[in-house]
Amino acid sequence: xxxxxxxxxxxxxxxxxxxxxxxxxxxxxxxxxxxxxxxxxxxxxxxxxxxxxxxxxxxxxxxxxxxxxxxxxxxxxxxxxxxxxxxxxx
Amino acid sequence: xxxxxxxxxxxxxxxxxxxxxxxxxxxxxxxxxxxxxxxxxxxxxxxxxxxxxxxxxxxxxxxxxxxxxxxxxxxxxxxxxxxxxxxxxxxxxxxxxxxxxxxxxxxxxxxxxxxxxxxxxxxxxxxxxxxxxxxxxxxxxxxxxxxxxxxxxxxxxxxxxxxxxxxxxxxxxxxxxxxxxxxxxxxxxxxxxxxxxxxxxxxxxxxxxxxxxxxxxxxxxxxxxxxxxxxxxxxxxxxxxxxxxxxxxxxxxxxxxxxxxxxxxxxxxxxxxxxxxxxxxxxxxxxxxxxxxxxxxxxxxxxxxxxxxxxxxxxxxxxxxxxxxxxxxxxxxxxxxxxxxxxxxxxxxxx
Numbered sequence: 001x002x003x004x005x006x007x008x009x010x011x012x013x014x015x016x017x018x019x020x021x022x023x024x025x026x027x028x029x030x031x032x033x034x035x036x037x038x039x040x041x042x043x044x045x046x047x048x049x050x051x052x053x054x055x056x057x058x059x060x061x062x063x064x065x066x067x068x069x070x071x072x073x074x075x076x077x078x079x080x081x082x083x084x085x086x087x088x089x090x
Numbered sequence: 091x092x093x094x095x096x097x098x099x100x101x102x103x104x105x106x107x108x109x110x111x112x113x114x115x116x117x118x119x120x121x122x123x124x125x126x127x128x129x130x131x132x133x134x135x136x137x138x139x140x141x142x143x144x145x146x147x148x149x150x151x152x153x154x155x156x157x158x159x160x161x162x163x164x165x166x167x168x169x170x171x172x173x174x175x176x177x178x179x180x181x182x183x184x185x186x187x188x189x190x191x192x193x194x195x196x197x198x199x200x201x202x203x204x205x206x207x208x209x210x211x212x213x214x215x216x217x218x219x220x221x222x223x224x225x226x227x228x229x230x231x232x233x234x235x236x237x238x239x240x241x242x243x244x245x246x247x248x249x250x251x252x253x254x255x256x257x258x259x260x261x262x263x264x265x266x267x268x269x270x271x272x273x274x275x276x277x278x279x280x281x282x283x284x285x286x287x288x289x290x291x292x293x294x295x296x297x298x299x300x301x302x303x304x305x306x307x308x309x310x311x312x313x314x315x316x317x318x319x320x321x322x323x324x325x326x327x328x329x330x331x332x333x334x335x336x337x338x339x340x341x342x343x344x345x346x347x348x349x350x351x352x353x354x355x356x357x358x359x360x361x362x363x364x365x366x367x368x369x370x371x372x373x374x375x376x377x378x379x380x381x382x383x384x385x386x387x388x389x390x391x392x393x394x395x396x397x398x399x400x401x402x403x404x405x406x407x408x409x410x411x412x413x414x415x416x417x418x419x420x421x422x423x424x425x426x427x428x429x430x431x432x433x434x435x436x437x438x439x440x441x
Contacts, residue, residue, distance in 0.1 A: 022098055033094050
């Protein structure tokens, strides 16, 4: 089963603003406001761990079953990728 | 501002996160603008010796500290920021720390190699100061013959490199008749445009910069004429509060390491050479006082019917009066003029 590694697009400026990640596109034309789960996935998508490891962290921190975490993580990573907020390696 | 943008600033304000910061990386400048707020550029020497300015390592550390504090929008300013030989290193650090970066400059040094470097460094935008639509006017304000030509050339180079631009104009007596021309120039260059009529006394205590402010009639003519659309769009906030972004979502760091509630508010709050940014931001009594200002703290403002039209800036009020709670006659005059010309003005009788 493929276990890709998401890597944030380094051209995206961002901050965790009181618990919510706020992402700014390179030309400042788009602002993205992430919910708590998406914020955690974004923070962990630093190229050092695969989707499965990110899902494991969510499973521990959010008290959600492992299967749901894995599915949600994959879905969000692909959504981020479609918006060029990150790339997926492997 | 988008709905998300408004939500972001509201959240930062609620949590007092310094989302926007400006670092004054040097006081050196290649112009001698008559209205400069740093210090009187006509004096033989600046009051701050160059060796007192923050070192490269101290500026890099300040960038790191701002990132840790939650700052997202970072501006490098001066003096003339492009004169600092280590600006590329600062931009590199800002990029690593994932800031949205702007540079505030007079544009004189925006040469093709430099704008290419700025574009490669992913500078989000460059704000360029322009003080007239004609060379004679601009050069009279900057006290440097040839500066207009170089600044406009710099703007064109930056535009060609695909850098987003904004023309920042200070309204002074010299250029009051050229506002439409400056707007046209900005439009021709594909740049945004902002005009600031609120001049500051200088941080060295001299006040001759204020002599350059325009009078009521000149402002009225502008607001009825070349700026009528700008006034109609943004001149009215029914529930305008007493506080501005100072010490809540804005902060500034001076060339000597002083942390200010805003780069336009030189209220001493602490120095990075003595305390961390976080410590100053969170616990400086001056920072906390400005952060907590309420309308009741401003005796001249609380009953004022012009308040929905007032653009009172704590920093400029402090610089011009020495008191963050005072009223400042130019702001009062500007608010009254705005009310007079604004479509909503007739609904608001003077108190």
